Amino acid sequence: MRKIFFVIFTFCVFMFFACSEEHKNDIAAAKAAKEYYDSLLAGNYAYFVRGMYLADTIPDGYREELEANAKMFVERVKEEHHGIREVRIMNCVNDTIHIEKTDKSVHAAEAFLVFCFGDSLNEEVVVPMVFHKNRWLMR
Numbered sequence: 001m002r003k004i005f006f007v008i009f010t011f012c013v014f015m016f017f018a019c020s021e022e023h024k025n026d027i028a029a030a031k032a033a034k035e036y037y038d039s040l041l042a043g044n045y046a047y048f049v050r051g052m053y054l055a056d057t058i059p060d061g062y063r064e065e066l067e068a069n070a071k072m073f074v075e076r077v078k079e080e081h082h083g084i085r086e087v088r089i090m091n092c093v094n095d096t097i098h099i100e101k102t103d104k105s106v107h108a109a110e111a112f113l114v115f116c117f118g119d120s121l122n123e124e125v126v127v128p129m130v131f132h133k134n135r136w137l138m139r
Helices: 002-020 028-041 045-050 060-081
Strands: 084-098 105-117 122-132 135-138
Touching: 028 045, 028 060, 028 084, 028 105, 028 122, 028 135, 045 060
Parallel strands: none
Antiparallel strands: 084 105, 105 122, 122 135
């Protein structure tokens, strides 16, 4: 009887420690995505566009179009749903991609955000993110 109790007790202790070492999900990419969308809703369209991957390499004319599209998006959401009241972080899934035959790796993530509209609707949005030059950018 003591042997069975000892085996069960040992098993429970191992399970406790195995479960307690749960990996905490890094939500830095989701925080950056939320920051970009909060700035978009505040009317800072240029900051939102600068938060896109390789935004510094696009021509000025195209950048202006992206800013105009962002402004149109916000206006359309205001008309259809009375705007977005809040952007919430729901989850963030991180990944590291190792490039073969090199020592380089790319850090990517998918940020799951929830848009809470003014008409009480909620919409879940997935924002693909990439870590570039020490900051998270939207792909």
